[in-house]
Amino acid sequence: MDWLIKPQMKFKMNLENVKLNLIDEDPLFRFSDEEPAKIEMLKRSIETVGILKPLILLPVAKKYKIVDGFKRFVVARESGICHLPAWIVIEKTSMPRLLSLSILANYRNFSISEKARIIRILRNLGLTSLQILEKFGNLIGISAEQFDSYLKISYYPDFLLSYISRNNLSLKQALSFDGLCDSEQKALFKIVSSLNFKGFDVYNILTDLKEIAIKEKTRVGRLIEELELSSLAQKKEFTRSEKIEKIKSRIKERKYPLLTKINAELVKLKGKLKPGKGIEVNWDERLETSGLKLIITISHPQILEEISRFLSRQETRKILSVMLRVYHEGLPNKKNTD
Amino acid sequence: MRDYQIRKILIDSKVKHNSLVKEIIKKNNNSKVYLIDLRDKSIISRFSFREGKETLLLTEFPGDFIKPCPGTGGGYLCCGYLVINQPINCPMDCTYCILQDYLGPSPLILYVNFEKLIQEIDMLNKKADAEGRIFRIGNGELSDSLALDYIGDFSSFFIRNFREKKNLIFEFKTKTDEVEKILRLSPAENIVISWSLNPQNIIEKEELFTATLERRIKAAKLVQERGFKVGFHFDPLIFYPEWQTGYRKLIENLFSSIDTSGIFWISLGALRFPSSLKELIKKRFPHSDIIYQEMIRGMDGKLRYIKPLRIKIFREIYRLIKEAAPQVFCYFCMESPDVWEKVMGFSPSSNLHFQSIFENYCKEKMKKF
Numbered sequence: 179m180d181w182l183i184k185p186q187m188k189f190k191m192n193l194e195n196v197k198l199n200l201i202d203e204d205p206l207f208r209f210s211d212e213e214p215a216k217i218e219m220l221k222r223s224i225e226t227v228g229i230l231k232p233l234i235l236l237p238v239a240k241k242y243k244i245v246d247g248f249k250r251f252v253v254a255r256e257s258g259i260c261h262l263p264a265w266i267v268i269e270k271t272s273m274p275r276l277l278s279l280s281i282l283a284n285y286r287n288f289s290i291s292e293k294a295r296i297i298r299i300l301r302n303l304g305l306t307s308l309q310i311l312e313k314f315g316n317l318i319g320i321s322a323e324q325f326d327s328y329l330k331i332s333y334y335p336d337f338l339l340s341y342i343s344r345n346n347l348s349l350k351q352a353l354s355f356d357g358l359c360d361s362e363q364k365a366l367f368k369i370v371s372s373l374n375f376k377g378f379d380v381y382n383i384l385t386d387l388k389e390i391a392i393k394e395k396t397r398v399g400r401l402i403e404e405l406e407l408s409s410l411a412q413k414k415e416f417t418r419s420e421k422i423e424k425i426k427s428r429i430k431e432r433k434y435p436l437l438t439k440i441n442a443e444l445v446k447l448k449g450k451l452k453p454g455k456g457i458e459v460n461w462d463e464r465l466e467t468s469g470l471k472l473i474i475t476i477s478h479p480q481i482l483e484e485i486s487r488f489l490s491r492q493e494t495r496k497i498l499s500v501m502l503r504v505y506h507e508g509l510p511n512k513k514n515t516d
Numbered sequence: 517m518r519d520y521q522i523r524k525i526l527i528d529s530k531v532k533h534n535s536l537v538k539e540i541i542k543k544n545n546n547s548k549v550y551l552i553d554l555r556d557k558s559i560i561s562r563f564s565f566r567e568g569k570e571t572l573l574l575t576e577f578p579g580d581f582i583k584p585c586p587g588t589g590g591g592y593l594c595c596g597y598l599v600i601n602q603p604i605n606c607p608m609d610c611t612y613c614i615l616q617d618y619l620g621p622s623p624l625i626l627y628v629n630f631e632k633l634i635q636e637i638d639m640l641n642k643k644a645d646a647e648g649r650i651f652r653i654g655n656g657e658l659s660d661s662l663a664l665d666y667i668g669d670f671s672s673f674f675i676r677n678f679r680e681k682k683n684l685i686f687e688f689k690t691k692t693d694e695v696e697k698i699l700r701l702s703p704a705e706n707i708v709i710s711w712s713l714n715p716q717n718i719i720e721k722e723e724l725f726t727a728t729l730e731r732r733i734k735a736a737k738l739v740q741e742r743g744f745k746v747g748f749h750f751d752p753l754i755f756y757p758e759w760q761t762g763y764r765k766l767i768e769n770l771f772s773s774i775d776t777s778g779i780f781w782i783s784l785g786a787l788r789f790p791s792s793l794k795e796l797i798k799k800r801f802p803h804s805d806i807i808y809q810e811m812i813r814g815m816d817g818k819l820r821y822i823k824p825l826r827i828k829i830f831r832e833i834y835r836l837i838k839e840a841a842p843q844v845f846c847y848f849c850m851e852s853p854d855v856w857e858k859v860m861g862f863s864p865s866s867n868l869h870f871q872s873i874f875e876n877y878c879k880e881k882m883k884k885f
Contacts, residue, residue, distance in 0.1 A: 389808045390808075392805055392808050393805060393808040393809065433810070434810050434812075434822075435810070436810055436822060436824065436825065437810060437812070437822050440822075440824065464812040464813070464814075464822070465812075465822055465823045465824065466812060466814055466815055466822075466823055466852075467815070468591075468852065468853065468854045469854070506823065506824065506827065506854060506858055507824050507827055507828070507858065508824030508825070508827075508828070
């Protein structure tokens with residue numbers, strides 16, 4: 179196989195000065211993340227000292243395809259440069275081997291999205307998963323254990339890959355989009371990108387939605403609709419953080435219906451207690467600790483009398499005992515746990 | 517009738533001359549046998565879960581076989597059980613099994629230095645005798661007690677070595693119906709054979725390669741008829757839409773076959789697992805949906821059903837058990853005192869109290885036998 183990556187891999191290339199208009203604007207491979215800040219820096223550099231690193235081009239039917247240097251090409255064109263220094267590949271070689279040249283020319287720690295794009299290119303070139311892992315795994319920094327995850331991400335649409343790199347999502351966070359259909363990915367992308375969700379929030383809400391969908395035997399898309407998440411994200415009357423909190427809480431309520439109902443009932447009962455100054459009735463929202471908490475703050479001696487009055491009231495004991503029953507055993511309505 | 521089998525036997529070169537090793541190889545002539553040097557640890561780290569469950573490693577154990585059950589923390593009550601870590605890992609494959617997280621993809625391990633285990637059992641019995649105590653001990657924590665019985669006379673070993681140890685109660689805990697060898701032995705008052713039970717639909721979906729409910733109950737009936745004491749573990753109890761019907765039928769079925777006076781104990785425990793196991797279950801068993809119910813992170817860090825739901829399930833199961841077998845001793849595994857209180861009407865005040873209640877019950881029960 180001529181495209182095997184070998185330690186001393188060499189390519190036959192000539193250094194030439196190539197007319198810009200002979201270069202095809204569609205590059206042969208495009209896997210790098212778009213980084214506007216870097217383009218700006220490159221622009222300043224090229225305008226000051228010119229192009230120091232030659233492009234790598236492949237002659238194709240009297241024109242050239244870019245193997246490496248697409249950003250330099252774009253900046254040069256915008257800056258009105260007519261000729262570019264370029265290494266011209268003069269040997270007949272395979273596409274995977276040319277891709278390896280492009281990778282080596284850009285060698286760095288590739289981002290998750292870049293690795294996924296490289297895998298996608300290789301898939302499109304007809305390589306099997308095993309070939310990709312064996313021949314390119316080390317080169318792009320993917321271990322055998324990670325490969326399946328990257329393979330899944332390589333099927334993501336471009337907008338999602340850009341989002342993952344722009345927001346620096348971890349592999350685990352990026353994988354949370356897996357298992358969703360195109361429209362679900364699009365809807366969730368719109369929500370999380372418009373509200374600039376943090377990676378861990380993306381992971382949590384996507385994981386919760388997927389788990390609820392499995393439990394309720396429905397689709398994530400359906401849940402997004404039912405919970406009106408897209409319209410909530412667009413609402414102008416709420417701030418960004420309010421919208422995020424509301425989205426999280428709607429999902430949480432759906433995931434924990436019984437827990438939500440019980441806590442709501444406890445809040446309602448607590449409202450009837452009217453404990454007065456210095457007393458706070460509280461509880462573990464998971465309902466896991468052994469009982470309710472009565473927190474007493476004594477700021478002056480008169481409060482003791484108030485506390486004593488509150489505790490000796492029959493109504494207090496009645497409500498607290500109902501609260502305790504709800505805390506331990508849930509709501510009286512059988513349907514809640516059936 | 518087994519749905520699993522050992523395809524490969526790895527022999528640590530240190531134990532190649534051990535008579536038990538020779539016996540196991542002779543009995544399992546369909547398995548491929550390899551002699552290995554265990555100093556190279558990578559040999560046993562290359563397995564997938566499935567391969568691990570079909571591979572038996574014969575070696576020796578340098579440490580102590582008998583340890584306290586790790587139980588759990590966070591204020592949940594534990595019974596002070598002792599465990600014998602022999603064998604390690606299980607050929608069956610329950611979706612919720614903690615071993616897949618605890619051991620990872622590793623082979624089944626049988627330690628052939630049984631003489632060391634005998635010494636430990638003797639020492640433990642002397643200690644219990646000196647302190648006037650009764651210890652409960654079993655080997656069904658890091659494995660299924662009877663799943664490998666078909667490849668060697670392990671049940672006979674345990675029964676032989678515990679029979680005369682009157683301060684120790686040994687429990688086999690299983691999801692198999694491998695009782696053939698047990699049935700050949702005469703019963704002993706301090707030997708209990710226990711089954712973990714779940715409705716058949718849960719067994720089919722979540723307890724892969726285990727014996728059906730019918731086979732488990734039939735096996736329990738056989739050992740009971742032979743004179744052995746039996747125990748049952750409703751653990752993990754699993755919440756699903758038809759759980760009430762499922763467990764009611766199971767309990768009716770059980771008590772129509774089993775003489776309740778011969779039941780030593782019944783435990784109840786609801787599904788619980790560390791969050792790391794949840795990820796593993798998602799990956800290994802995508803068909804399983806038991807992990808998506810309303811679960812919270814408990815005080816021990818494990819995911820468990822919310823307490824009102826646990827109380828509801830326990831109450832129903834406990835009621836059904838007590839209706840059929842009012843005298844049977846029931847206890848919770850890893851539950852909080854308030855759940856005990858709400859379901860059984862009382863609660864041990866601490867782990868020590870729980871242990872002493874259990875021990876006193878065992879002493880009384882042993883007197884009656």
